[in-house]
Amino acid sequence: MPPTDRATAAAPPAASSHAVVIGAGMAGLTAARALGDAYERVTVIERDALPAVPAPRRGVPQGRQLHVLLVRGARALEELFPGFLDELTAAGAVPADTQGEALWYLDGHLVRRAPSGLVSYGAGRPLVEHLVRARVAALPGVRFAEGTEVLGPVVPPDGRRVTGVRVRPLRAAGAAAEEVLPADLVVDASGRGSRAPHWLAEAGCPRPETTRVRADVVYVTRHFRREPHHLGGLRGVAYQAHPGAPRGGAVLSVDGDRFAVVLHGQFGEEPPTDPAGMLAYAERLPGPEAAEVLRTAEPLDEPVRMRYPAGTRHHYERLDRHLGGFLVTGDALCSFNPAYGQGMTAAAQQALVLRRFLAEGAGDLPRRFFRAAARAVDTPWLLATGGDLRFPEAAERRGPADRLLDAYLTRYRAAASVDAALGRTFLAVAHMVEPPARLMAPGRVLRVLRGLRALRAADGGAADGQGDGSR
Structure with missing residues (x-):
């Protein structure tokens, strides 16, 4: 049996308090872990039938693709589930x-x-999700409602806060009846297909801007x-x-x-x-x-x-009015080009934000959470979109400052081929353990200049910092 993950310093739960999480992917599971410290009961609602062994499932179509647990993500999961990295390695992660x-x-x-x-972990998404799900399932008060569809939140006529969710079993014989599941807090972790903006509009609340x-x-x-x-x-x-x-x-x-x-x-x-x-x-x-x-x-x-097709970020932090008792996390909040491998890490970071705020009290939670979650996704969003926007086909207008930064980072990448310290800083930023500003620190700028001189000398003066990228 996995070790207990319940924080000893967590505030006692309110009597009969209940939180609902929509989605049993990595964002939903890590959110449930955070909620387990503050709510007496947590229900995780998932459309899929969850496999008993590590296996791909329909609700995670990218589950068969390559996944890596970035350094920051590994540390975040270890913080949420002490001993998790040893367990992951024992199960076959590299x-x-x-x-x-x-x-x-x-x-x-x-x-x-x-x-x-900087230690990262090579592990298939089904294995990581399976082990995290087992940890969450072992928490007192947590249950999973599989094969269940969430139709939307329940919002009274005053439109101030959710009081539950409307659900419907997907595999019941005949026409399944809609049910209402009361809840004090609802967290939408349903992924890129989230209907949260539509639900907010139905409740008379403003929709978030989207980039x-x-x-x-x-x-x-x-x-x-x-x-x-x-x-x-x-x-x-x-x-x-x-x-x-x-x-x-x-x-x-x-x-x-x-x-x-x-x-x-x-x-x-x-x-x-x-x-x-x-x-x-x-x-x-x-x-x-x-x-x-x-x-x-x-x-x-x-x-x-x-x-x-595109990275998508919903700016809930910019709303001037929030629906009480309703949060959005994971890809439903912000999704990134998967080539950068940031999804699991970003979800775990948002769960740590949620746990910290719940320990401080649930008052004004949506405003506090969305602002802090936005700061948590700023770095992976900057890294992923910065890489995509280098391509002129991205069709985004870029100013002189962007072009100047691109030129510097192009030379930085070239210089990292002769200076291991530059390579370490670049990878530390890519794995979200150091801020992007570290790439422009005075000491790093000097090393880039020295590295370029070394490259030019090695190439007989012909190096210009550009790799041809082909063979």
Whole structure:
């Protein structure tokens, strides 16, 4: 049985208090963990029948794709569920020093390898979700309502706060009757298909503003058997797509003796799913590693393709009036280009925000939570959209300051190929353990200049900081 995760310092729950979470994905599960400290009962409502073992499910269509638990996400899950990382590793996840045990190609430049102390975890989404779900299910007062659809929140005529949710079983014989489930707090963690803006409008509340940044990314994942000779014994390799070379990909050690190989492309570049086509696509990446795995490793399943059109952020923090007792979290709040692997980490960070505010008291909770959650997603949103907006096809207007920053970061990526300290800072920012401003710190600017001089000297004066990104 997993260790108890209930915080000893949590405030005692109110008598017969009940919170409802819509969705049993990572955002819903981590939110339920936070709610378990402050509410006597927590009900997690999920449309799917939840598998008893780690397995993909319909409600998580990206579950078969490559996933990585970023450094910040690993630390957040350990904070929410003490001992979780040991449990995850024992179940087959592969921990790795992000810079010392993996290769990174940034704009076609290979980042200089060195031990970094930044440990991420290669694990399939079904495994991570299965272990988190078991932890949540073991909490006192938590129950799961599977195969159930949420039709909307219950809001009295005064429109001030929710008093419950309307639900309907999906698999009952005949016409299933609608039911009302009373609740003191409702948290929508239903993902990118969230109907929360529509529900707010129905209740007479303002809808949030929405920002979308075109990503137009298509990605294909296939799993292979991992053997000791692959990647020279390293844990993984990643290739960053960039303007002029919109192809990217990664090979990651996951779930024991498996590799997850993902190929992705943006703005018209679409990886194929047939073996010969995937190999030809990988052979045009800036390093040979992914192609070698595709050429020599034993495939374990069929390729799976996904398309992601745009990053989407709903600005609930800007509303001048909130519906009491109603929160939104995870992809329902903000979703990112999946190529950056930020979703699970962002969800866990928002759960930590929720837990902190609930420990302080539930008064004015929506306003407080949405403002703090917005700050929590600022960094992953900046990183993901900043990468997408480098492409002129994103069709977003950028000012002189943006172009100046792009030029600096292009040179930064090149200099990281000769300066391991620059590589560590870049990866620490990408894994959300250091703020993006660290990339522009005076000491880092000086190192970039020195790195570029070293590159020019090595290239006989021809280096300009641009990788060609192709082979």
